[in-house]
């Protein structure tokens with residue numbers, strides 16, 4: 175365990191010590207990067223140029239979990255994992271830069287989720303709609319995609335679930351993002367002069383009580399995304415017009431705005447879960463989830479018989495969503511998430527029984543439980 179008493183007592187002394195440590199850290203990071211470069215050579219030699227898979231979500235999850243387990247502070251576990259998240263991101267970019275498609279435009283919470291999951295060393299590919307993210311990855315134009323799947327206050331994102339019906343893509347990961355909204359203005363604008371507040375209708379709804387309380391007489395204008403609101407405000411600010419936006423951190427930075435008020439959402443627990451989609455089956459990481467799409471037979475007790483298999487094999491279900499099948503009038507598709515990897519004995523047994531009882535069972539993917 176480190177001890178403050180072992181450190182110098184003067185500012186110059188402490189700064190010399192920090193310089194020494196930085197030099198060592200830098201050397202070690204480069205040694206690690208060299209290892210990653212060699213890992214890439216080994217992967218190409220083993221898997222060939224064409225089908226080589228550089229990004230390994232199960233390995234990344236294991237590295238980050240280990241960082242958190244062995245961490246002794248004073249930096250917190252999550253803070254330390256974030257540092258390693260970015261180191262691995264830089265190492266992977268050295269192996270192969272990853273092009274990540276996400277629900278755009280630049281500055282959305284989905285981009286924030288992409289950075290949280292992959293780190294900052296990615297090539298960003300903002301898409302206008304969820305199905306475009308799927309298409310971009312299916313065509314190989316992007317290596318992976320990031321799409322929202324559920325929000326703790328707004329519920330499921332049907333568009334994402336429905337896109338899995340016709341797609342061969344797999345879920346390779348998940349990431350949860352606490353959604354914090356901020357009131358943003360241009361630096362040259364006086365907050366008292368603000369006449370309009372722009373944002374996406376969902377963000378305006380999520381901050382309604384706060385707006386009613388602090389900005390009851392200012393007009394609220396709904397636009398296509400929070401990031402678009404931030405862009406409009408930055409443009410208006412250059413023309414001296416006093417308007418504000420409600421948007422997240424990344425949009426604030428991207429459009430050079432300043433926070434007039436932070437974390438203004440009415441429900442501080444407001445969280446969105448995002449999925450990482452790609453072309454690969456992810457091996458078990460030791461703490462995984464599996465997502466299934468199941469078309470039930472249209473007969474009495476069909477859902478009961480599906481759920482019974484989970485109960486008997488003691489496989490924990492974490493989510494159940496129902497969508498109309500679109501094929502038969504009152505037929506349904508169920509989206510089920512459960513704890514475990516499809517290669518685990520108990521998961522395997524459940525899946526094989528579901529296949530006997532349902533008209534279709536598609537394993538959408540097994541992937542590491544979100545670490546950060």
Ligand SMILES: O=C(O)C(=O)C[C@]1(C(=O)O)C=C[C@@H](O)C=C1
Pocket residue numbers: 210213214228229230231233234237261262263265266269
């Ligand atoms: O272990 C690997 O397969 C690596 O490529 C190395 C590394 C890392 O930097 O630790 C980088 C990228 C992968 O996604 C996983 C881990």
